[in-house]
Amino acid sequence: MDSNQTLTIDEFNLSIENIIKISNDILDGWTLHVNKENDNGKYITKKSTISIEEPGKGNPITLTYEHHVVFSLSYSVPMICFNVWKADGSVLSMEEYLNINQNFDDSNMYNTITQLDHPVLCRPFLTLHPCKTQEIIEPFLSTSKNPVISWLTVVSSYVHLKILEEYIKHC
Amino acid sequence: MANNLTYVQLSSCVNPSFWNKLTELKLNVDKLDEASRNIWGYFTNLNKDCVNSILEVDSTSYNENFNDQKLYIPFHGKILNKNTIEQFKECNKTDLINLEGKTLLESIKNGEVIKDPSLLNVFSILCFADLKKYHYYYWFSFPVLKDVIIEKGEEIFLSNKFTTENIYKLYNDFSALTANQKSYFIVEYASDELKLHKLEDKLNYITFENHTQYYFAFYNISSNNIPGSQLRNYVALILHYCPFLEEETQNFIAFILSREGSKVTCKDSTVFELKLPKADHGQNWVGWEKNERDKMGPKLANMKNTLDPNKLADDAVDLNLKLMKWRIMPNIDLEIVKNSKCLLLGSGTLGCSVARTLLAWGVRIITFVDNSTVSFSNPVRQSLFTFQDSVDMKPKSKAAADNLKKIFPGVIATGHQLNIPMPGHSVGESMLEQVRENVKKLDNLIEENDIIFLLMDSRESRWLPTLLGSHHNKIVINAALGFDTYLVMRHGTFNENLTETHSTCPEGFRTISGNRLGCYFCNDITAPGNSMKDRTLDQQCTVTRPGVSQIAGALAVELAVSVLQHSQRNSAPAFYQITNKAAELGCEIENQCVLGLIPHTVRGFLSSFNQVLPATEKFKQCVACSTTVVEEYRKNGFEFLLQVFNSSKFLEDLTGLSEMFKETECVDVWDLSDDEDE
Structure with a gap:
């Protein structure tokens, strides 16, 4: 693997620990989770709640996103998994999610957002399919101090995740 | 002083893991026991992307200790999970909320609230979990005193009243507080400086003569400058310990966090001049949450898609x-x-x-x-x-x-x-x-x-x-x-x-x-x-x-x-x-x-x-x-079938x-005879 450099799990762990450190400084709400039974057991999560107009009905609804940044051993890339639920706790199905998401047009939404099992929790989550992640992250591997942050700044807007400018100073 | 103060109501926001944990506890620990459980609710006013003021509950709500993540203030909650839908329906909601309120008043009187001001922020959930269908009927209440009428005077942004240095220092002092002290505190303005005090350290020193140099601060249950209804509980506490403030005008700070770039600041907080009422608020409490149809009634969470392994x-x-x-x-x-x-x-x-x-x-x-x-x-x-x-x-x-x-x-x-x-x-x-x-x-x-x-x-x-x-x-x-x-x-x-x-x-x-x-x-x-x-x-x-x-x-x-x-x-x-x-x-x-x-x-x-x-x-x-x-x-x-079972012939x-086989044989014969003819 000389030409196709990939992110190692150690680099991933360093990157997310760095994210936690920044987040703690600015109260951004990222939490570190460690599952000791897994080699790729470290991941970080963050919840954010937004108000959105229900498509077709126009009334405001409250949605909570829970984003997970976790390492995929099979693709050797970070993955962004997320679930979205309404105020009563019921989780949106993939169709419901795509229905309210404005960032994708019909032609490619299924190629971009998909449902996969979370690499650590082994439960279905919505995710940006990791097959294109290597392409995005590769240029950052040699140039960024924190490739995970650099990658997140590219993809976060597709999944309603806000990355504050403080993080960008660290990559 | 013309307008009576209006308030923002809290909205509940349940995480799926809350129902998951409730199910686990009901099946493995509580079983048929209906005793209520103490739970934590999480609130922050730093989130500006949600128009509602939301109180979150999740699986960690059942933990013994509150995990503030430096971001949340605690709400003290109770969940009362009924065994049948009938019991859930028949439960007297007025009695229930008044009972919660009575407990709160007692903790004001006995001074517990002074030590732990977060006790003024309470909620309860009345609930019935249909675990066969993974349906959860629930009704949140956020008990606040009913008959407290406060008149609103002048209001001004903190940043328009105090210097940037003062505000910066105030935020730093606030950050150093433990989560339960962040809910309610006192800010003193003396010799051009803002000083933050815990309630227990300062409340007894406020007198009719010096009260104008103090600000009663509350972590606002709203991210804008309308106070949350919990302010009424705070006023009850204040009037109990400072009866000389009855019908007097007093300064308050609705404490709000916001971001300036990535950094957190409290500069968008609002200073209110409020005219307090008489301390005759009575024993009536309100705060049951409206459902999605804007009616007073329970909500239903259908968690089958998430919690039923078969589904x-x-x-x-x-x-x-x-x-x-x-x-x-x-x-x-x-x-x-x-x-x-x-x-x-x-x-x-x-x-x-x-x-x-x-x-x-x-x-x-x-x-x-x-x-x-x-x-x-x-x-x-x-x-x-x-x-x-x-x-x-x-x-x-x-x-x-x-x-x-x-x-x-x-x-x-x-x-x-x-x-x-x-x-x-x-x-x-x-x-x-x-x-x-x-x-x-x-x-x-x-x-x-x-x-x-x-x-x-x-x-x-x-x-x-x-x-x-x-x-x-x-x-x-x-x-x-x-x-x-x-x-x-x-x-x-x-x-x-x-x-x-x-x-x-x-x-x-x-x-x-x-x-x-x-x-x-x-x-x-x-x-x-x-x-x-x-x-x-x-x-x-x-x-x-x-x-x-x-x-x-x-x-x-x-x-x-x-x-x-x-x-x-x-x-x-x-x-x-x-x-x-x-x-x-x-x-x-x-x-x-x-x-x-x-x-x-x-x-x-x-x-x-x-x-x-x-x-x-x-x-x-x-x-x-x-x-x-x-x-x-x-x-x-x-x-017909029987004939076939008995003989495939x-x-x-x-x-x-059979006929065909015979014909085939004949053809063979004719072929042969043809040959003979030649």
Whole structure:
């Protein structure tokens, strides 16, 4: 693997620990989770709640996103998994999610957002399919101090995740 | 001082993990105990993306200690989970909230609140969990005093009243507080400096003479400058300890966090001048949350999609198939596959393999038929059985159905222990009723199902289902095994009109329309039996290379699914190559349906790892699917079958095969005599 450099799990762990450190400084709400039974057991999560107009009905609804940044051993890339639920706790199905998401047009939404099992929790989550992640992250591997942050700044807007400018100073 | 103060109400926001944990506690710890549990609620006003002020509860709400993550202030909650929906409905909501309020007033009086100001922020959940359906009926209340009327005077942003340095220092002092002290505190302005004090350190030092230099600060239950209704509880506390403030004007700070760039600041907080009421607020409490229809009433969370493992499996199976539709094949019709009822005649190696592949295609209704029990040799080859099934001598059809449900509870699988009557197997007097019943049962099963798989281990047992399949015009898929060979085919549709419907066909190919395609028995007679490759498949059925049944079972299902994708279903024509030219030209028939080609027959030979796709026509005098035989069954029913069971010769007479054999002999004779003439 000389030409196709990939992110190692150690680099991933360093990157997310760095994210936690920044987040703690600015109260951004990222939490570190460690599952000791897994080699790729470290991941970080963050919840954010937004108000959105229900498509077709126009009334405001409250949605909570829970984003997970976790390492995929099979693709050797970070993955962004997320679930979205309404105020009563019921989780949106993939169709419901795509229905309210404005960032994708019909032609490619299924190629971009998909449902996969979370690499650590082994439960279905919505995710940006990791097959294109290597392409995005590769240029950052040699140039960024924190490739995970650099990658997140590219993809976060597709999944309603806000990355504050403080993080960008660290990559 | 003109306007009475208006308030923002809290909204509840439940995380799925809250219901998950509640279920776990109810099932494993509380059981029938209805005592209430203390829980934590999480609040922050730093989030500006949500128009509501939301109080969050999640699985950590049940923890003993509050985890503030430096971001949240605590709400002290109680969950009262009722055992029945009736108890939930009958619960007196007014009494309940007044009782909560009474407790709160007591903790104001006894000074607990002074030590832990977060106790002023309370909530409770009245709940009933229907754990069979994963439905959660719930109603939040955020108790606040009812009769506290506060008049609003001037309001001004903190940043317009104090210097940036002062505000910066105030935020730093605030950050240093523990979570429970962040809810309510006192800010003193003296000698151009803002100082933050805990309630317990300063409240007793405030007097009528010095109160104007103090600000009663509260972490606002709202991210804008309208105070949360919890302010009324705070005022009750203040009036209890500072009665001299009755009907006086007092400064408050609605403390709000916001971001300046990435950094957190409190500069958007608001300073209010409020005129406090008399301390005669009474004992009435309000705060039940309105539901989504804006009515006073409980909410219902349907968590089946998230918490019911059966539903999760059901959705995951379909999703996996939908990915095929979304990513590779937008035009595939998955619903028709899912809704097809499949009858599997024979529950051995082929039956198991077919059932598992059907399951993978999302088929939900699978019926097994077999007449034997699981033997010790079965489990290693027959993928649905276990050693224990052989010890228990379970009927194969039943064991297959049970185990299929263990693999996927969403499948409706049933097993029928049934002997399929066979031609030439005479029926004695004593067996007559049993056989009649078996025929009736088989006839019903075939009529009820959409696809009939013939997966038995003998040729004779396929006769009756082939006939019944033609009679009911079902999709019949037949799989048969040799030692290292397999045959998988679809039977032609039954149609008295045998005219060829013409379909275009590339050079080098010929086509046979679906109504003219043969059945297992047509082919068996017409097919040449002269090569090692084409040796009779079913005669050595039990001695096969183990992989053969897996291949044939999988092919049988794939053939059925391809047939379902064609607009003409089983009437889809079959193509076969008539010259090698097709191969030379590189011609291929591959776009019959979205999945590609729909062959009539797949014959495979493991000795050479080779597979061919012949197509053969219906044989007019076929003993199983010809018009004569089907019409005879329609006319004489069981009586006709009985004659066949008692003598298979009857069939040859009926179809004219016997006659044909005679004629063939005559032709031979005439041929010879012709020769003699020459």
